[in-house]
Amino acid sequence: MRAATAGEVQTVLGPVAPDLLGLVLPHEHILCDVTPPGIAASAGGQQVEINLENVHEIRYHWVCHYGNHILDDVTVAIEEVARFERAGGGAIVELTICGIKPNPAGLAEISRATGVPIVAGTGYYIEAHAGGFFTGCSVDQLAHKMIDGVKNGLGDSGVRAGIIGEIGVSDPWSSAEQRVMTAAVLAQQETGASINVHPGRQPFSPLEIVRFVRRLGGDPARLVISHLDRTLFDVASVARLLDDGCIAEWDFFGIESAYYPFADIDLPNDGQRLNLIQVLVSQGYGSRILISQDICTKTRLVRWGGHGYAHLIEAVLPMMRRKGFSETEITQITELTPRRLLTLV
Ligand SMILES: [Zn+2]
Numbered sequence: 195m196r197a198a199t200a201g202e203v204q205t206v207l208g209p210v211a212p213d214l215l216g217l218v219l220p221h222e223h224i225l226c227d228v229t230p231p232g233i234a235a236s237a238g239g240q241q242v243e244i245n246l247e248n249v250h251e252i253r254y255h256w257v258c259h260y261g262n263h264i265l266d267d268v269t270v271a272i273e274e275v276a277r278f279e280r281a282g283g284g285a286i287v288e289l290t291i292c293g294i295k296p297n298p299a300g301l302a303e304i305s306r307a308t309g310v311p312i313v314a315g316t317g318y319y320i321e322a323h324a325g326g327f328f329t330g331c332s333v334d335q336l337a338h339k340m341i342d343g344v345k346n347g348l349g350d351s352g353v354r355a356g357i358i359g360e361i362g363v364s365d366p367w368s369s370a371e372q373r374v375m376t377a378a379v380l381a382q383q384e385t386g387a388s389i390n391v392h393p394g395r396q397p398f399s400p401l402e403i404v405r406f407v408r409r410l411g412g413d414p415a416r417l418v419i420s421h422l423d424r425t426l427f428d429v430a431s432v433a434r435l436l437d438d439g440c441i442a443e444w445d446f447f448g449i450e451s452a453y454y455p456f457a458d459i460d461l462p463n464d465g466q467r468l469n470l471i472q473v474l475v476s477q478g479y480g481s482r483i484l485i486s487q488d489i490c491t492k493t494r495l496v497r498w499g500g501h502g503y504a505h506l507i508e509a510v511l512p513m514m515r516r517k518g519f520s521e522t523e524i525t526q527i528t529e530l531t532p533r534r535l536l537t538l539v
Contacts, residue, residue, distance in 0.1 A: 204356035216284025218532035281504035293324020298353035316343030316355035320362030336377035359390030379412035414439035
């Protein structure tokens, strides 16, 4: 299988023409282990068994039950991704990278079984998860790894990445993580792929990242800042960020709980996310907004009582229409912007 060239999208099964993608989920996990440090040990390595009596508790307090963050069953994943395909879904961007147990060969198997194009990421998650891999590495070593992931394949899987990220940034942004970001910019310049970033939770983190990338000569128009749902809460701060030229992503669609385990904030629900996005669209930012679900726990999958990968299609699109988003605006957000970002330049 050849590598994709400029003008093409690189999926786990090879190059695809951009206009074949359809509706894209630009930030998901299909096979991953995002277990927060310490949770496995406190559970004695025993994974929780999810049943009707505990599923609410696990969904609500989703970080403290060992096993909930482990998605490692390819058969289950095929069923879940097939639901997305049956609902009319196009493609999925899978951002499981070093530190959260990527399985590129598994993604290729899922894509083959479901017919859903999957674009895999390359790079390093936050140091708390991926530090063992990169803390001692130089910028050049890190950049080489990411470039190799796009050009030749991830590890020895032969499966190539089509995007860089989600690159992890903590609070405070560690010097090793800054080296990773510097390497990501070099990899972007070398491969023509976009960068997706998991920002720190402090409200200044997204802008700090965009300016950092800009100073290094990176292209902010091909830089996606994820997780705005838990980072910036008002139109003015998002507009200030977008005025610096990046792409803003709300990727917690489907999480309807105000409770957020990692910070003292109130998470918005789907309706509130859309209200904020709608104002930004009316101000002319419609071509720099992405929406996704960032599924990384069992309780968000249909198999364990969750909404699954089709939630955006089945619940969010109807809500967008009810709120008065035009079909043009919806197509821009769910098809055209992800297509633009996934097309290698
Ligand atoms: Zn993610």
